[in-house]
Amino acid sequence: LAKTTQPISMDSYEGQEVNITCSHNNIATNDYITWYQQFPSQGPRFIIQGYKTKVTNEVASLFIPADRKSSTLSLPRVSLSDTAVYYCLVGDRGSTLGRLYFGRGTQLTVWP
Amino acid sequence: GAVVSQHPSWVICKSGTSVKIECRSLDFQATTMFWYRQFPKQSLMLMATSNEGSKATYEQGVEKDKFLINHASLTLSTLTVTSAHPEDSSFYICSAREPGNTEAFFGQGTRLTVV
Numbered sequence: 001l002a003k004t005t006q007p008i009s010m011d012s013y014e015g016q017e018v019n020i021t022c023s024h025n026n027i028a029t030n031d032y033i034t035w036y037q038q039f040p041s042q043g044p045r046f047i048i049q050g051y052k053t054k055v056t057n058e059v060a061s062l063f064i065p066a067d068r069k070s071s072t073l074s075l076p077r078v079s080l081s082d083t084a085v086y087y088c089l090v091g092d093r094g095s096t097l098g099r100l101y102f103g104r105g106t107q108l109t110v111w112p
Numbered sequence: 113g114a115v116v117s118q119h120p121s122w123v124i125c126k127s128g129t130s131v132k133i134e135c136r137s138l139d140f141q142a143t144t145m146f147w148y149r150q151f152p153k154q155s156l157m158l159m160a161t162s163n164e165g166s167k168a169t170y171e172q173g174v175e176k177d178k179f180l181i182n183h184a185s186l187t188l189s190t191l192t193v194t195s196a197h198p199e200d201s202s203f204y205i206c207s208a209r210e211p212g213n214t215e216a217f218f219g220q221g222t223r224l225t226v227v
Contacts, residue, residue, distance in 0.1 A: 034215070043116075043205045043218030044156065087155070099146060100207070100216060102156040 004088045009107040018075045020106050022088030025069045030092045033064060033071045038085045038105070047086075048073070075108075083110045114140045114210040118219035125196055125226055132192045133222045135162075135206030141186035142208035146216070147179075150203040162189040162206075196226040 005023040012018045024033070032051050036044035048055055050062040050071070061074040075082060085105040115138040125131045135145055145162040160181055161169040168181035178200075180192040189208075193200055205221045 032214070038156075041203065041221060041223065043118075043207070043221050045218070046215040049214060099158060099161060100156075101158060102148075104155050 004090055004103045006086075006088050006103060006106045008104060009109070011109050011111065012078055013111050014079055015077050018078050018082075018108060018110075020073045020075075020086055020088075020108065021070055022073070023070045024088070024090045027068050027090050028092070031068075031090045032092070033062065033068075034089045034091075035060070035062065035073045036087045036089065036102075038087065044087065044102075078108075078110045080110050080112060082108065084108060114138075114208075114213065114217045116206060116208050116217045116219045118204075118206055118222050120222060121220060122223040123225070125224070127197055127226055128195055130192055130194045131196055131224060132190055133204055133206075133224070135189045135191070135208070135219050137187045137208045137210075137217075140208075140210040142189075142210070143186060145183060145189040145206055145208045147181065147189075147191050148205045148207065150205060150221075152203075156205060159191075162191075164189075193224065196224070198226045200224065201226045 034049040035047040037047050038044040048060050048062045052064050055062045063072040085107050087102050087105040117136045119134045143164045147159045148156040149159050150156045158171050159174045162181045162183040164183045170176045183189040203221050203223050207216045207218045209216045
């Protein structure tokens with residue numbers, strides 16, 4: 001599985017847009033990029049998944065350049081409740097059948 | 113989205129005893145479930161894949177005789193920590209993926225403290 005690299009931590013203020021970038025230089029052709037959010041003492045929660053270009057849902061946007069060696073999770077207008085750890089994962093969503101290997105994640109802290 | 117529930121949310125046990133943690137898929141059938149462990153300030157580590165009706169598949173370095181996994185039905189997997197010791201104290205999380213869905217759903221986690 002492709003290894004991912006993310007910043008360990010990021011800080012932001014309420015109302016700002018936050019962009020968290022993940023590097024995955026060894027991403028395979030069949031791999032998808034998935035982001036999860038985890039609050040303390042809770043299980044991770046799926047945020048968004050994409051393969052290329054841009055994906056947007058009600059929570060976030062995911063930008064993936066043409067070479068797919070990195071991706072950026074964009075959270076618009078963050079609030080205090082967005083303070084959490086964000087994980088970027090890369091894998092073949094078919095064959096892995098749910099087996100996920102988490103990296104260190106990015107601790108996002110949103111300040112008032 | 114689909115719901116995965118764990119029980120208990122937290123448990124304290126004495127060293128040397130065994131503890132069972134349940135993971136249920138509430139609104140879908142899961143032939144495969146997954147167990148993770150997370151130590152404080154660390155990431156989730158995949159421990160094993162629980163397969164309904166067959167033996168679990170353990171990740172390298174995970175003791176199968178210490179972490180017993182049973183997946184007796186399509187909606188229930190259990191993880192039993194046998195002869196627990198303080199170093200087994202951790203946050204245990206299960207997940208499952210609904211058939212046809214590409215996202216994994218996680219339980220709320222179980223905080224195990226061995227004293």
